[in-house]
Amino acid sequence: MFTKVLIANRGEIALRVIRACRELGVATVAVYSEADRESLHVRFADDDVCIGPAPARDSYLRIPRLIAAAEITGADAIHPGYGFLAENAEFAETCAASGITFIGPTPHQIRTMGDKSAARAAMIANGVPVVPGSPGPVESVDEALEWAEKMGFPVIIKASAGGGGKGMRVARDVDDLAKSFQVARAEALSAFGNGSVYVEKYLQRPRHVEFQILGDTHGTVIHLGERDCSVQRRHQKLVEESPCPVMTPDLRARMGEAAVKGAKAIDYVGAGTVEMLLDEDGAFYFMEMNTRIQVEHPVTEMITGVDLVKEQLRVAAGEKLSISETPAMRGHVIECRVNAEDPARNFQPSPGRIDVFHMPGGNGVRVDTHAYAGYHVPPYYDSMIAKLIVHGHDRAEALAKMRLALDTFIIQGVTTTIPFLGKLMDHPKFVSGDVHTKFLEQEGADLFL
Numbered sequence: 001m002f003t004k005v006l007i008a009n010r011g012e013i014a015l016r017v018i019r020a021c022r023e024l025g026v027a028t029v030a031v032y033s034e035a036d037r038e039s040l041h042v043r044f045a046d047d048d049v050c051i052g053p054a055p056a057r058d059s060y061l062r063i064p065r066l067i068a069a070a071e072i073t074g075a076d077a078i079h080p081g082y083g084f085l086a087e088n089a090e091f092a093e094t095c096a097a098s099g100i101t102f103i104g105p106t107p108h109q110i111r112t113m114g115d116k117s118a119a120r121a122a123m124i125a126n127g128v129p130v131v132p133g134s135p136g137p138v139e140s141v142d143e144a145l146e147w148a149e150k151m152g153f154p155v156i157i158k159a160s161a162g163g164g165g166k167g168m169r170v171a172r173d174v175d176d177l178a179k180s181f182q183v184a185r186a187e188a189l190s191a192f193g194n195g196s197v198y199v200e201k202y203l204q205r206p207r208h209v210e211f212q213i214l215g216d217t218h219g220t221v222i223h224l225g226e227r228d229c230s231v232q233r234r235h236q237k238l239v240e241e242s243p244c245p246v247m248t249p250d251l252r253a254r255m256g257e258a259a260v261k262g263a264k265a266i267d268y269v270g271a272g273t274v275e276m277l278l279d280e281d282g283a284f285y286f287m288e289m290n291t292r293i294q295v296e297h298p299v300t301e302m303i304t305g306v307d308l309v310k311e312q313l314r315v316a317a318g319e320k321l322s323i324s325e326t327p328a329m330r331g332h333v334i335e336c337r338v339n340a341e342d343p344a345r346n347f348q349p350s351p352g353r354i355d356v357f358h359m360p361g362g363n364g365v366r367v368d369t370h371a372y373a374g375y376h377v378p379p380y381y382d383s384m385i386a387k388l389i390v391h392g393h394d395r396a397e398a399l400a401k402m403r404l405a406l407d408t409f410i411i412q413g414v415t416t417t418i419p420f421l422g423k424l425m426d427h428p429k430f431v432s433g434d435v436h437t438k439f440l441e442q443e444g445a446d447l448f449l
């Protein structure tokens with residue numbers, strides 16, 4: 001095991017990683033920007049290093065400063081958390097070149113899955129179902145049109161370097177296609193410096209169902225069940241749950257097998273997530289693989305009892321996973337992301353001082369947060385200030401527990417999404433589990449007020 005781990009992140013995930021290290025007897029190093037001086041991750045770590053001014057590009061994204069901080073403090077490994085440099089192959093390479101273990105997959109695995117078109121090709125080559133479409137990038141409108149005519153409209157043009165919804169355009173008909181192709185290509189070029197795009201059949205109302213994967217360096221790759229993350233707004237997840245409300249043992253076996261096959265195709269090592277689209281007719285398709293620990297990992301932790309961050313540390317240290325098969329899944333788990341945002345103002349961020357902070361509690365209630373009364377939510381970073389996760393025997397109990405927990409989560413001083421989430425928990429379609437990726441856009445209007 002490592003002696004000292006540097007956490008190249010901030011906020012709740014930095015605290016989450018510090019806890020896992022502590023439990024394993026590993027010392028920790030916090031890095032922080034000038035805006036995060038008063039943060040709990042700095043107080044809870046054994047050592048801390050200021051790495052620059054508030055903007056992330058001047059601090060949390062500066063690879064040389066992170067490596068220097070690790071060298072100065074004697075850290076032998078770096079955990080990247082999520083966001084920032086978590087899926088940056090160059091960072092993973094620089095760690096290795098500096099004799100520091102990157103707690104995550106290899107640079108090659110990060111790169112393959114980061115190129116969405118290459119990932120799709122790797123899945124096709126290994127017999128993992130993908131949405132019908134072009135096997136690789138398309139170079140012209142005419143080539144895109146050939147595929148569109150083969151599959152039928154609507155189609156979606158996606159940036160190879162994209163993911164998370166950037167550089168995507170839907171085309172409803174032939175007239176749409178030329179424009180969508182050009183817009184997607186231009187957006188991809190300006191956002192990623194890479195104009196490569198590919199074409200897929202567009203699914204109108206799919207669910208987003210993702211499988212948690214763990215792989216080790218001894219050849220074991222397993223899945224730990226799924227999370228339904230269909231409730232999103234502008235590609236930001238708001239609620240995640242497990243099991244997926246429409247899951248059956250047979251469907252889980254087939255989707256899980258496909259997810260593991262996809263991860264094994266690149267000999268995946270570490271914690272990862274295979275995102276799939278589950279269509280209304282029960283067909284499922286590989287969409288993307290995320291090569292990091294995700295925000296919503298506690299959903300899987302609560303339903304399986306497996307500590308995913310401790311598994312990441314074990315795997316990175318060359319040890320075997322603590323489990324060799326898919327663990328049993330017990331009951332039902334729901335997670336709500338609490339953001340300092342104003343739903344009535346188009347979810348505009350609401351930074352500032354938290355004056356009152358009272359957390360819910362009780363049996364089966366988990367809160368992952370870095371916030372406290374007196375904490376200043378900085379305007380520079382993601383506005384998530386807490387994750388509220390509840391476990392019930394079944395979905396109805398989990399829902400009831402979530403409603404009560406949201407009602408007793410008191411935050412004053414900044415506007416939060418808590419009241420919005422409370423209303424969402426009473427929405428008839430959410431209550432019945434009848435959601436899809438367009439749910440909020442199409443049915444959420446009265447929740448925002």
Ligand code: MV4
Nearest residue numbers: 131156163164165200201202203208232288437
């Ligand atoms: C799709 C799709 C429908 N059909 N691909 C959104 C983010 C990126 N990961 C891929 N995305 C989608 N790809 C096909 N062929 C619909 C989406 C999509 C979506 C997916 C998951 C969660 C929320 C979403 C919201 C809008 C669109």
